[in-house]
Amino acid sequence: SSELTQDPAVSVALGQTVRITCQGDSLRSYYASWYQQKPGQAPVLVIYGKNNRPSGIPDRFSGSSSGNTASLTITGAQAEDEADYYCNSRDSSGNAWVFGGGTKLTVL
Amino acid sequence: QVQLQESGPGLVKPSETLSLTCAVSGYSISSGYYWGWIRQPPGKGLEWIGSIYHSGSTYYNPSLKSRVTISVDTSKNQFSLKLSSVTAADTAVYYCARWDMGVGLFDYWGQGTLVTVSS
Numbered sequence: 001s002s003e004l005t006q007d008p009a010v011s012v013a014l015g016q017t018v019r020i021t022c023q024g025d026s027l028r029s030y031y032a033s034w035y036q037q038k039p040g041q042a043p044v045l046v047i048y049g050k051n052n053r054p055s056g057i058p059d060r061f062s063g064s065s066s067g068n069t070a071s072l073t074i075t076g077a078q079a080e081d082e083a084d085y086y087c088n089s090r091d092s093s094g095n096a097w098v099f100g101g102g103t104k105l106t107v108l
Numbered sequence: 109q110v111q112l113q114e115s116g117p118g119l120v121k122p123s124e125t126l127s128l129t130c131a132v133s134g135y136s137i138s139s140g141y142y143w144g145w146i147r148q149p150p151g152k153g154l155e156w157i158g159s160i161y162h163s164g165s166t167y168y169n170p171s172l173k174s175r176v177t178i179s180v181d182t183s184k185n186q187f188s189l190k191l192s193s194v195t196a197a198d199t200a201v202y203y204c205a206r207w208d209m210g211v212g213l214f215d216y217w218g219q220g221t222l223v224t225v226s227s
Contacts, residue, residue: 033213035154042203042217043154049211086154089212096170097212099146099154 003091004032004100011106012077020072022087022100032070032089034063036081037102043086047072074105082107110135112204112218120198120225126191130204130218131184138162138182142207144214145178145189147200155200159207160187167209194225 012018035043116128144159
C-alpha cells in the first residue's frame with residue numbers, strides 16, 4: 001500500500017470545479033507534484049511545488065496544501081481533463097519517493 | 109527539447125534479470141538532474157523504482173532495493189536499469205524520466221516500454 005492515499009475515482013460535470021486530494025504524513029513536510037495520465041500515454045506533470053504549472057499546462061489547474069493533504073483543483077473542467085491523476089512526494093523517511101494510488105477523473 | 113527513449117527485451121523469463129536502457133537526447137546527462145525509472149503494472153498505479161545522478165549517486169525504492177541496480181553511461185548519454193530475480197509481479201510498463209530531486213518532480217518522460225515476465 002502507498003504512503004500517499006488518493007480517492008480511486010472522482011467525477012465532475014463539464015465546466016464545474018473538482019478537487020482531487022492526496023493524503024500522507026510526509027505532506028506535512030514536503031510538497032507533492034501531480035501527474036495526469038491518459039490511456040496508453042506517459043504521465044504528464046501538471047503541478048509542482050507550492051502551486052506551479054509547467055509551460056503549456058492550462059491555468060485551470062492549481063495546487064494547494066494543508067496539513068497532511070495536498071490538493072489538485074481543476075476549475076472549469078473540460079472533457080480533455082478526463083484522465084488518471086497521481087500525486088508524488090517523499091515518503092515518511094524522506095529518502096524515498098512514492099506515488100499515490102491514483103484517482104480516475106470522469107468528466108460528465 | 110529533452111527526449112527519452114527506453115529500449116530492451118519485451119519478454120523476460122522468471123528468475124532472470126530484466127535489463128533496460130534509457131537514451132537521452134536534447135540534454136547532456138552530465139549537465140545535472142537525476143534520472144529515474146518508474147513502472148506501472150497493467151491496470152495499476154505508478155511505482156518509483158529509483159534514480160541516479162551523473163556522478164553515480166543513487167536512490168532506490170526500499171521495497172525493490174535488494175534487486176535493483178541503476179547505472180549511468182555519460183559517454184553514451186544514457187542510463188540503465190537492472191532488476192534481478194523477476195517474477196510475474198514485475199510485469200509492467202517501465203518508464204524512464206528526468207527527475208528534479210530538489211523540487212521533487214519528473215518533468216520529461218519516455219514513452220514507456222512493456223516488459224512481460226513469462227516462461
